[in-house]
Amino acid sequence: xxxxxxxxxxxxxxxxxxxxxxxxxxxxxxxxxxxxxxxxxxxxxxxxxxxxxxxxxxxxxxxxxxxxxxxxxxxxxxxxxxxxxxxxxxxxxxxxxxxxxxxxxxxxxxxxxxxxxxxxxxxxxxxxxxxxxxxxxxxxxxxxxxxxxxxxxxxxxxxxxxxxxxxxxxxxxxxxxxxxxxxxxxxxxxxxxxxxxxxxxxxxxxxxxxxxxxxxxxxxxxxxxxxxxxxxxxxxxxxxxxxxxxxxxxxxxxxxxxxxxxxxxxxxxxxxxxxxxxxxxx
Numbered sequence: 001x002x003x004x005x006x007x008x009x010x011x012x013x014x015x016x017x018x019x020x021x022x023x024x025x026x027x028x029x030x031x032x033x034x035x036x037x038x039x040x041x042x043x044x045x046x047x048x049x050x051x052x053x054x055x056x057x058x059x060x061x062x063x064x065x066x067x068x069x070x071x072x073x074x075x076x077x078x079x080x081x082x083x084x085x086x087x088x089x090x091x092x093x094x095x096x097x098x099x100x101x102x103x104x105x106x107x108x109x110x111x112x113x114x115x116x117x118x119x120x121x122x123x124x125x126x127x128x129x130x131x132x133x134x135x136x137x138x139x140x141x142x143x144x145x146x147x148x149x150x151x152x153x154x155x156x157x158x159x160x161x162x163x164x165x166x167x168x169x170x171x172x173x174x175x176x177x178x179x180x181x182x183x184x185x186x187x188x189x190x191x192x193x194x195x196x197x198x199x200x201x202x203x204x205x206x207x208x209x210x211x212x213x214x215x216x217x218x219x220x221x222x223x224x225x226x227x228x229x230x231x232x233x234x235x236x237x238x239x240x241x242x243x244x245x246x247x248x249x250x251x252x253x254x255x256x257x258x259x260x261x262x263x264x265x266x267x268x269x270x271x272x273x274x275x276x277x278x279x280x281x282x
Contacts, residue, residue, distance in 0.1 A: 118153025
């Protein structure tokens, strides 16, 4: 079930974006041209095909600017739409609709783009056990919303940040002087509910990590044949995650190796925004 973020998680982002756009003088164009009492109705429209994500979140920008604005959702998050589809309709004071337009559309296009990119990878690995998960390569300040967009695209959750899971990466191992030392220190520090994952680049490192009874292994930049061998060596003793250079051209071969999770930054750092627009109808 797709559960949207709480309003307290995204309203501060919207308020900051609105404040950035309006500055100290407000919307000079709209305030000059549109009477304060003017009323309008507008459709939020997808100009291209894609997966919807963040429609209720992004359009909240209108009501934050003026609580008299009402909104009706026509396409729910997690659904696929064709070009020309009306995603939502907003109605209320015309100034609020025009002044909040860009903030709402920027955020909506970004979230729909992430969801659409994720959905493309989920479709590409259909028939395999692998789940598509995001990395921490997100837009600063927007991680909560981009992660929600990944879920709307059919992806799964990963650790949210540095605070909710231990991932022992190559640089940690180098500084610690080896995998056993790094894992030992991590285990001494972690609470009983914190899982430990170790990044490995070679099969030898994988064997070393497995001997330490870690919860998961991140198989970094391995080719499909090596990934398949790694999965066989793990034999279900730990969760397997593949990462590194994964995009639409490589994801299905990675999934075919029998991996549990495929983590990719492509779905957040390289996803093109979906083209969305606000069409005033009244």
